[in-house]
Amino acid sequence: MSTQGQKVAVITGASQGIGAGLVTAYRRMGYSVVATSRGIAGSPDPDVLTVQGDISDRATAERVAAAAVERFGRIDTLVNNAGIFLSKPFTEFTEDDYDAVMGVNVGGFFRITQLAVEQMLQQGGGHVVQITTSLVEHPNSAVPSVLASLSKGGLQAATTALAIEYASRGIRSNAVALGTVKTPMHPEQHHAALARLHPVGRMGEISDVTDAVVYLENAPFVTGVILPVDGGQTAGH
Structure with a gap:
């Protein structure tokens, strides 16, 4: 127990x-962390519990939520960070592309968020954060992204709907809508x-994202917000 x-x-x-940056950021704030992904390794930190699994599989969501409560007794925050981003012309998306993106981005959000919110209701409050893309609000012809917008746009709509449904019960829901961030995903x-896609002339750093999530975590009067962390792309070009 924590x-x-x-x-x-x-x-x-x-x-x-x-995701790894978020684990570090929440540990710095003194949180215990349950970290999940398909290939995640164990952690030497006794306050970090890792659970392997594909979040698009409901059974993974159920194992993660159960592990959090069993090991630490509660869930205060859920960060829905798992995501697949595929950019290709709309007519070239395959059925496999659709299943993979919707499975992780939407399916992966749905069950784990239900379970986390159920636990938060028992505790009297909590916080859910979605990681989305600023392409939802600000498409770019240089980055065709209908599947990203279909899935992450759904998450942004769900973010505000959750915020209002649970506002009177102490559960907040927010999202950060990202530009392109330097991660192992981008060679x-x-x-x-x-870098040139962003008006500020650089890619985002992982710290830019974690700083935004930490801000939302520590902002009890902020809910239902889609916070662009995108180097100015949402504002214009």
Whole structure:
């Protein structure tokens, strides 16, 4: 069990990149963390519990939520970070592309969020955060992204709907809508081109994302917000 009063964060897609950065950020805030992804390794930190599994599979969501409550006794925050981003012309998306993207981005959000919210209701409050893309609100002809917008746009709509449904019961729901962030997903030879997509002239760093999530975590009067962390892309070009 976590020490009395210690908060607990569940983070999906937690093995590398933004997810790994979020694990570190929540530990720095004194949270215990349940970290899940398909290939996640064990952690030497007794306050980090890792659970392997594909979040698009409902059974994984159920194992993660049960592990959080069994090990630490509660769930205070859920960060729905797991996501697949595929950019290709709309007519070239395959059925497999559709199943993979919707399975992780939408299916992966749905069951784990239901379970987390049920637990938060028992505790009297909590916080759910979605990681989305600013392409939902600000499409770019250079980055065709209908599947990303279909899935992450659904998450943004769900973010505000959750915020209002549970506002009177102490559960907040927010999202950060990202530009392109330097992660293992983007090979270095593409960095210069990706930097030029952002009015500020650079890609995002993982710290830019974690700083935004930490802000939302510590902002009890903020709910139902889609916070662009995108180097100015939402504002214009």
